[in-house]
Each structure stands twice: as structure tokens, then as C-alpha cells.
Amino acid sequence: MIKKVLGIATLSLLGGAAIASIVLSRKAKRKIYVAEQMAPISNRKRGFYEKYIKRIVDVVCSFSAIVFLSPIYATVAFLVKHRLGSPVIFTQDRPGLLDNSGREAIFKMYKFRTMTDERDADGNLLPDEKRLTKFGAWLRSTSLDELPELFNILEGTMSLIGPRPQLVRDMVFMTDKQRERHTAKPGLSGLAQINGRNAIRWEDKLAWDLKYIQRISFKEDMRIIYETINKAFLKREGITDGENATALDYGDELIKNNSVTMDEYIKKQEIAKKILK
Template sequence: MSKKKVLGCLLTGAVVTTAVTTTVMKNKAKKTTYKAESIDPITPREMGFYEKYVKRAIDVTCATGAIVVFSPIYLGVAALVRAKLGSPVLFTQDRPGLVGPDGKETVFKMYKFRSMTDERDENGELLPDEVRLTKFGKWLRNTSLDELPEAFNILNGTMSVIGPRPQLVRDMVFMTKEQRMRHTAKPGLSGLAQVNGRNAISWEDKMNWDLKYIKKVTFKEDLKIILDTVKKAFIKQEGITQDDMATAEDLGDYLLRTEKVNQSEYNKRKEMATEILEGSLKDYGDK
């Protein structure tokens, strides 16, 4: 068989494998995503041609290429996490995703490499983040290596390479309807806020960068953000945590600390977040 035929067979096999893997992962993702039913709807945004038809193909290509090319790094980091932090190697967390036609966010499982221990107190409660976040865990976060598994979220269609970073459900419930417009774009591995200060900037600035991004989603802008991300995350190695905190401060805690919400409103919205997350248990039972 000629070299051209061999190459053609390999390329065909790669395309078929990618298509099958992507389909399987999308079907699995559907079983673990659910609707944030308790939240008020917002008006969905009309997507342009690139965002609607081209961006997904680029996402699949980039995610597949990253998993193949960096597979030794995936295996190496997984082995380190297993040795230093134990099992499980992967950490999953429910995050708000794309707003549906009904104006409510879907909530999906986001994958990351584990960066904290599961140490608990005498009552079985997890110890504070600053206690459970080890030196190794900080290194993982500062190098962004903990985020490598999000490539599988990109493959299953719950995330994109570029878009507003998916925050926590307990952050979403404190956002205004205008700020929640960020969820009318698929959440991304990196975004404008990440290349313009990450967690060193205020919550308001982060939201404003996200809202600026969704005004005009283009290939040129996405490419620029990708290049800036590589420079900041891997060359300059900028961390994701705030200077005086082990992890980023929740939006609700920030609003309460700065007296932008009172204790009563804070408690009410925290209850809403709990209600949304508890809804996942019912949905999983129905599937």
C-alpha cells in the first residue's frame, strides 16, 4: 500500500474515531445536565454565523488535537495527583452553562484535575480551602494544568475553547439579569476576563469583560484570546487565586462583604442555589 493510501486511512480512522467519541460524550453529557428551573428567565441572544456554525468545528478540532498531543502530560499529571492527593484523580463540579430557548441556564458537570485534599473535621465537614489546598495543588492551579480535563467538556459540547468562564451556581444566583447575559454564549476554557486580569480584577470588571465578548463573537477575537491565554498562563504563569485567599471569593460573599446585598437577600439567594443543585438529584433519578 502506498504512503498516500496509508496516510488517507489514518486520517479517515482519526476522523471516524473523533466523530464516534464526540457523539458518545455528547450523549453522556445529556444525562448529567439539567435546567436551573428556580431562576427567572432572561432573553436569549441571537448568535452570528461563526458562533452558530463554525465555532463548534474549531472546538472539536482543538480539543481532539490537545488530548492527542498532550496525552503524556495528561497521564503524568494524573499520576502525580493520584500519588499526592489520592483518588479520585478528577474533580467534577456543577457549573452554569448555555442559556436555552426558555431563557434559563443549563447546568453541566465540569471536569478538572483534583487540587485539594478531602480532609474533614470531627463532624465530617470539609476543612477550609486554605487547609485543603496543598503546595502541589497551588502549583497545578498556577500553571492551569488542573484545567486540562476541560478539553473533554469541549468535546461533549458543554464548553467551548473561548467564552465566558463558567462560574459556580452559587455565583449565578447573585448575578443581575444583565450579567447573566454572559450565559448566552457557551462557557469557555478561557475568555476576555482571563487575559485581562483573571481573579486579580473585581467581579464587576470580570462581568463587563464577558459582556463585551458576547457583543461580537468572531474568529479573529477568539484567536487573539487563545494567543493571549498561552502567553499569560504558560509563559508568565499567572495564577488564578486572589493574593489573600486560597481560592477566588464567591460573588455572593463579595457582595455581602461590600454591603451590596444584605444578609436576608444573601441567605435567600444561597437557598436558591441549593434548590437548583438539589434539582439535579431529581433529574438524575428520572434518567
């Protein structure tokens, strides 16, 4: 009797995961657009696991996690609404997997908001450091702000494990070699996150992403999931970078290190603005 009940529950879970994935995937596709201003790069051949198994793992795990963590979702949403206001969910356009043209597909990534909308006398948003509250910093330090990304995984714009989706204004400063990280679906966590997160330099972070796409496997993904849980929830390692509320943008780090000229910096930032719709 117990086996029968468990079997029915498992089938119901798989069925619910499949239906939710299809519905969300169709909605997500209507919002995705291509970074036409980027030069195309060559795609990469994917192995059997990445082509056929990884998506199944993503759907089952993300749906199960959403169901299991629903009380936490409700609690965090209530606290965000009470302390930071609406909207509870913060969305931001991020570069994802390359499309058939060899250019990045831009999708909307979801997070719980961690900042206020405080503005100066001219109506401009205050710097991140002033808008990031103690509560928001706590959400980041516990990685609870990233829980809504499970819906990105369920809809197919992200994966459990893969290179973290960076900002469009970071992508435009990447070399074609570094952009190869976008031949894999962006992930909730990845090799860079278990090897220093925002505490490491951009060059090292991107290098870890390139190492990941060279050895994508079920075993490697499970190892990264274990290390992520250990670091983010047991050791409670934060994601802030020194005294900054958020890590430096890639372009800002490059110009700080005199790796690009001011003219190049301005030109790339203009390209990023044109990409964003």
C-alpha cells in the first residue's frame, strides 16, 4: 500500500513538473530576445548528458524544491513586501544561452528584491550602497534572494548548474573566448561560485566558467550542488565584494586596472544600452 502511494505521489510530482515546465517555457519564450549588436561566435557540441539528461534533472529538482520550499517563499515574500515594498520580485535582463545565430539570448532573471527605491532630489536612484538595507544584505548573505531563480530553471532559461548569468554590461566587455561560457545554459551556481564567488577577480571567475563547459557531467553537477549547499547555507559565505554593495562590473574592473581605455569603456557601455530593450 505504501509503495503504491509513493508511486502515485512520484508520478503526480513528475506530471506536475512537466506541465509547469511547458507552461512557463512558453511564457518565457515570448520575452526572450537576441543581442543583435554582438558579433556571432561558434557554438559547442554538447554531450549526451547535457543534451538529454540535464534538462530532466533541472525540471524535477526545481519543481520539487519550489514545492518543498513554498513556506519559505511565502515568508520571504511577506518580509520583502513589509520591509522593502513592491514589487517583491526583482527582474533583470541577463544574457543566456547562444541562439542559432551564435548570439546571446537575453532573458529575464528573477530575484527577491534587496534594495529600496530611494532617489535623490533629481529623481535619480541613490547608489546601491545606500539602497541596500540590512535586511537586503541578509537575504544576499543567505542566498535567499536567489530562490526565485528556481522558476527560471523550471521555465528553461537557466539550469541548476552552469556559468552564472552576468549583466549585459558585463557581457559586452568579454572576449569571444570568454563568451564561450554562453554555450552552456546559465546556472543557479557553478564552479566560480564554489571557488570564491565575488571574492575572486573577473578573469578568474570567467576562467572557472570555461573550465566548467569543458567537463559538464552528472557527477560534476552533483559535486557543485553539494559544495554550493555547503558554502551558501552551512558556511553562510556572502556574495558582497569588500565594501561594495555588489561586485564591480567587469568593465569597471577593466578600466580600474587600465585594461581598457575610457573611449573603449564608453563605446561598450553604449552597446550594452542598445542591446537592452
